[in-house]
Ligand code: FES
């Protein structure tokens with residue numbers, strides 16, 4: 232069947248996901264390649280669900296701002312003069328020029344095209360040569376504000392004003408991760424991908440969350456210390472899935488410190504089990520978080536097309552660690568080792584994106600270690616069918 236066939240019966244194709252993991256399969260490969268499916272999931276998922284934008288402390292002081300493009304929509308996350316976090320459209324209300332770009336600190340949002348000026352609350356405060364325009368009322372003009380919610384320091388937005396709040400849906404995760412004191416973590420580094428990310432956003436999610444591929448893709452790098460078979464899939468009660476990967480005995484960073492790596496202490500509140508666990512968390516649809524024993528990383532991941540995604544990795548640390556003399560070296564080291572493992576994953580997802588176009592591609596039988604992929608597929612299928 233050709234890509235983009237609008238008449239395609241997705242409901243019947245998605246039935247392969249099934250309501251039970253035992254008989255279930257993953258999403259059909261076309262869900263990762265077909266522009267029509269992608270358009271539908273933007274409409275039914277990304278315009279209705281809570282989407283992670285980043286961390287609250289990326290704009291920590293009054294006037295701090297960060298420009299982001301989400302689903303082709305230019306947005307700005309900022310902290311206003313009173314310390315209130317806001318997410319605004321940065322599309323000028325005059326003739327649509329983005330009023331600001333990049334990141335930094337500012338007192339106002341000054342549109343570069345004709346110098347209309349907005350306050351950090353989005354209100355228009357100045358517009359040259361508009362006095363002769365009949366009916367022009369600056370007070371009535373404001374950059375649209377996007378609904379947002381902060382959960383454990385992560386900023387989420389929702390384009391649907393009727394969507395139920397996010398916090399109650401994530402209570403179970405908050406309980407499981409309480410020891411990490413997530414909301415206190417500070418963002419030390421953000422690393423945009425320096426390569427073209429030519430794969431479907433869900434492919435990244437699937438690859439991120441399942442530990443099974445350690446036996447293949449990461450056989451020599453991760454499997455020796457974090458073997459797939461020692462993984463535990465957490466029972467989920469909401470729009471998320473979580474996996475604990477236990478270090479092989481004697482191989483945790485505390486037990487076997489890397490002589491070439493500057494060591495940071497484990498999370499201050501971590502219990503003995505967490506000190507030898509690497510935890511992966513996927514909050515649907517677009518937040519992928521990894522908990523190392525001493526810091527947290529997450530992806531800023533925005534779909535840009537059926538086979539294109541914006542990806543950036545952010546590194547967050549407990550404030551206690553940031554005060555240590557070896558901190559900067561540790562951050563550098565973590566960045567380098569992330570790139571090493573990332574490249575192993577990217578080699579795989581790039582090839583998969585092509586292979587999913589094969590007429591012989593089909594969702595195969597799952598291993599028990601792939602349960603989180605099925606959880607996500609079930610969540611996607613529910614939303615696509617519900618519409
Ligand atoms: S487009 Fe912004 S001032 Fe004209």
Ligand SMILES: [Fe+2]
Pocket residue numbers: 438439444448449576
């Ligand atoms: Fe991987």
